[in-house]
Amino acid sequence: MNDDIFYSVALTLIPKVGAVTARNLMSYCGGARAVFEATEKELKNIPGIGAQLAHNIRNSDALFLAERELDFIEAHGIRVLFYTDPAYPQRLKHLPDSPPLLYYKGNADLNVRRTVAIVGTRRPSPQGVHLCEEIVENLLPYGVSIISGLAFGIDIAAHRACLAHSIPTIGCVAHGLQRIYPVQHTNAALEMIENGGLLSEYPSQTAPDRERFPMRNRIIAGLCDALIVVETQRQGGSMISAKMANDYHRDVFAVPGRIRDKSSEGCNLLIKSHRANLMEGVNDLAYVMRWEKSDAQNGVQRELFPDLDPKEEAVVELLKQQDLLPVDQISVSLQQNNSELAALLLGLEFKGIVRTLPGKRYTLV
Incomplete structure (x- = not known):
């Protein structure tokens, strides 16, 4: 391990230094190592x-x-992804509360073109499990990676369905990677490492304490393009994830259920309050997201762009990688000022290469 990784890990292990403070320190000092070399007077x-x-x-x-x-990381083949690392999930990078550092064990690309999170109750009905499995299977032609939290219920049903259909799946956990929690999901988690991965913001010995699960949910919400809720009550982790996804301008979908059914109250409330799109099947998601199966199966039409200048090419390449981005994230990623970027995007719209969606988000046609 190089010094950059060593000091980056150390920075996140300082008591009371969270995501915002770590970035603040890095910005003022010029790097993680420089934080530890600064005097107390300089720091305060x-x-x-x-x-x-x-x-x-x-x-x-x-x-x-x-x-x-x-020592633990090297012994167990874990990757350390600091937010300055190109492999760090770009969907998370520009969120205000994203973790400065992630621990990752797996083979799946964390910056794939399309990602879907699936969350729900820990005590699903047989119908809920069946719907979850059906959704995963029907997402296969769209070339997605699927994210969930490795918990009992809908989470593990989604992960196992991904394994059955060879869909990359990421488990975001609320503890260190020294353990698997719950232990009943150890076999599934080990399989996921081969076709997906396990992701945590916590060092190896961190226990799965209750207060860490809501924090974990922000990573699930931030990593996805779309979040699907399958059965949930009015309160709980799934509703927290849905709120965070809304805050991050992700598209939220909820599978409706019977009225007065406790396990569907949360989904119905999300739909009724216009915080989620009603989802009866994957076609509903594909319609809202403007996803076509042919896009996942081949990228031919995306290579048929006319000649572009370097700045236009940079916008197109960014949207190829992430498919749907808000204008402020494009601006930060490409370091373009707002007026220049607005002109670039307008020109690309006139050429029929990009289109704008509600919330000042852009995607390739």
């Missing part, structure tokens, strides 16, 4: 740090803990 002068946190940074056991963490 950084906006938002203050004397107590500056003292914690200079006197924490983070460097010692990072050495131990890197």
Whole structure:
């Protein structure tokens, strides 16, 4: 492991240093290593740090803990993805509360063109499990990766259906990768590493404490283009994931259920309050997302663009990678100012290459 990774891991192990603070420190100091080389006086002068946190940074056991963490990482084939790493999930990168560092064990690309999250109750009905399995199978022609949380119920049903149909599937967990929780899902998790992966923001020894699961849900919501809720009550992790997906401007879908059925109250509420699209089948999702099966099976029409200048090509290449992006994320990724980017996007629309969707989001035609 190189020094950059070592100091990046150490930075996230400092008490009270979360996602926003880590980025703030990196920005002012010029890198993770520079944070540890800064004096306490220099640190406390950084906006938002203050004397107590500056003292914690200079006197924490983070460097010692990072050495131990890197030993575990190297022994178990785990990848460390800091937010400056090109392999870090680009869908997460520009979210305000995204984790600065992720631990990943698996083979699936975290920046594939299409991603779908499937969440739901831990106690689904047989019909709910069947619907989940049917949704996964019918997503196969669209070339997606499927994300869930490895929990009991709908989560594990989605993962297992992906394994049955050789669809890449990512399990976002609320603990370190030293363990599998729940332990009953160990065999499925090991299979997922071969055709998908396990993803966590927590160092290896972190226990699956209750407060970490809502934090995990923001990663599920941020990683997806579309989030599907299959059976949920009015409160719980699935409703948190749906709210976060809405906050991140992701498309949310809910499978409706019978009125007065507790396990469908959350889905029905999401639809009724216009926080989710009604979903009776994958065709509903494909219609809203403007996805065509032929797009997943071959990319021929996407290669038939007319001659573009380098800046236009950069926009097209970015949309090829992520399919649907808000204008502010395009601006940050390409480092284009708003007026110049607006002109580029308008020109590409006139050429019939991109189209705009509600919420100032853009996709290739």
